[in-house]
Amino acid sequence: MNLASTILIDGLTYASWLFIVALGLTLVFGVLKILNIAHGSFYALGAYAAASFVGWFATLKFAPAWSIVALLLAAVAVAALVAPLTERGLLRFFYGRDEVLLVLVTYALFLILEDVTKLVWGANPYYVSAPYGLFGNVEIGPQVYVGYDFVLVGLALVIGAAVWWGLNRTRQGKIVLAVIHSEEVAASMGINVSRVYMLAFSIGIFLAAIGGAFTAPMISVQPGVSVGVIIVSFAVVIIGGLGSIEGAAVGALIVGLARSLAVHLAPVAELFSIYIVMAAVLMVRPEGLFQQTQARKI
């Protein structure tokens, strides 16, 4: 019983973190049809910005509880500054081109941003530990968990619900869905498609950045943090179906639980577990779990 609950909690906390990051990736693909390799770089920017914001708040003698606000502001700042610059200044010139070209463009962007973060923040690590201790510890059976881990679960639920509600229950969301369905028809109905692109890209970057910002207290923020997250995020969105929010949620849960099961029961298969699940899903559902099979346009 203890083991089952431990596996479940570990899977859930890992899945929450994954979902926040993967949601942005799948949203950007759904709207802009871009497989954004640079998503990990925006995650890293969120982590670095969090380090700076939490540091500034501490310098200004804000109470430690305000460090959570600092994390949120860091993600907002990254989305507000970097997303329009990237989308308007670079990506829009490649819309309508081959998807492979866009993958290469975002890969180039990933390499550039790796060096930009080093230029701005240097190579030394940053520690943002203040928020991590704010919520105390929670004892469940033989385990002691950090309360912050459960805050991440809550954050993932709030973000998932907010994005779903925004897309399905608001006018702006319906406009975005119209663009996803057919940008040509949407444009002919008077929708400013390029504005929708920028909005969707900014939200996607915000989600990456908030993932990085809320991960920063658990790690040392340093060059290279962008690499690991992008690979596993791709596994999540491929399992769930590219462009599907429900898919990202279920994909993250599947990956989180598969990894947790492997670590506890067969540690040697930890890395393998994620990709065997992905392969199994793709064998049965090549489009991913929540993606409709699409007719090929000729």
Place this chain on the structure above:
Amino acid sequence: MHAFPTKRFHGSPTTRRGIVAALACIALTPAALAQETFKVGIVSFLSGQAAESFGIPAVNGAKVLIEAFNAGSAPAPYNKVGFGGLKIEPVYVDENGGATKQVQELRNLYDREKVDAVVGYVGSGDCLAVAPVAEEMKRFLILYDCGTPRIFEDAKYSYVFRTAAHATMDNVALVQYLRARNIKADTFNMINQDYAWGQDSRKDFLLAMAKLYPSAKPQEDLLPKFGAGQYGTEISALMAKPADVTHSSLWGGDLQAFILQSGPRGLFKRTQVVLSAADHVLPGLGDKMPDGAILGARGAYGLMAPKSALNDWWWGIYQKAYNVYPVQAPYRMAQSLLGLKLAVEKAMAGNGGKKPTGEQLADALTNLEWDSPAGRIRMANGDGHQAVQDTAIGKTRYDAAKKMVVLDDIQRFAADCVNPPPTTKSEDWLKAGMPGAKCN
């Protein structure tokens, strides 16, 4: 057939001979001779996950040391300008990008940059990939950092050297330290990265435990991927089956993340954590580093370095330049450059003061011994190509007054106590119960 048409020169043959003679004279002036340099390719992580902990500190160490060598300001016997009067010209290359890229970069260094020697490589996988290439090209290569014992145990090289001890020393010393203090170790857990370094460290620790703690039972054996970042599940697994001792060879960002996530969950209070290569995270973690962790630095480096004039000088120039004390990576870079300097000067002494060839350098470094800030380095293993050195293990304590982590209860281990004898493979030596270890 003339390869160079004489039409390029306008003037009489006498004039041409005069120009050639003048150029020859200019080329032979002392000023031109003084400009001859010794070009060293220095390869380390300048980007990616290993940059902060290893690559950049090591390159920083190379920079201050080369500057001191070129100024002739290093203490004797390292006080000749440059390498035997040849100014050192470093070429820095990023190790990030994987073994295939490193093979190409190494070829570029030798063929395009025309370096006289290469000193480099943190990654065990990179070392395993580049060593055969240098050998094939018959070019001089020093591996300064990587830890896998397999380099000289699975192959023989003429042009390749490693100027630091391999990972067997680190794990044997850890277990010797536990044994010397009779620390309870009826059970032990392990968490190591799933690549050459982590796998080799895990194996060495297991074998050393089997001999020094024969009744100890291994429990959790976790192998997260390199760069995992999130260790919540692994920490749960370690806490679900608490062991007397928990061993890890994690390093860099992975180790920092593991400590930041496991410290608040109380792992360090439930088990005696032993870390084989952890000194480099201490300056950054500060009070976030739990007290009582037993750790090594892959040598007697940093806070565990022996007192000596050379160490004081080295510590001083590094701290002055970077406002932080040197940890293991710059120490290992320093001992490789000190060894290279002596090898170049020894080879020059034998060839009339000319810049040595790769063969002459290799002959000079084989079986060489020299003093480093971390103690005596002896190229005693791997047919004179693999270094052995003393090491040390200590226990962490945060000193609030000094605002830094200090190491208590430091024990030093002689090279011959924790390294296999010259002709024995590490694994065979460990399985045989470490025969010939001289620990007193």
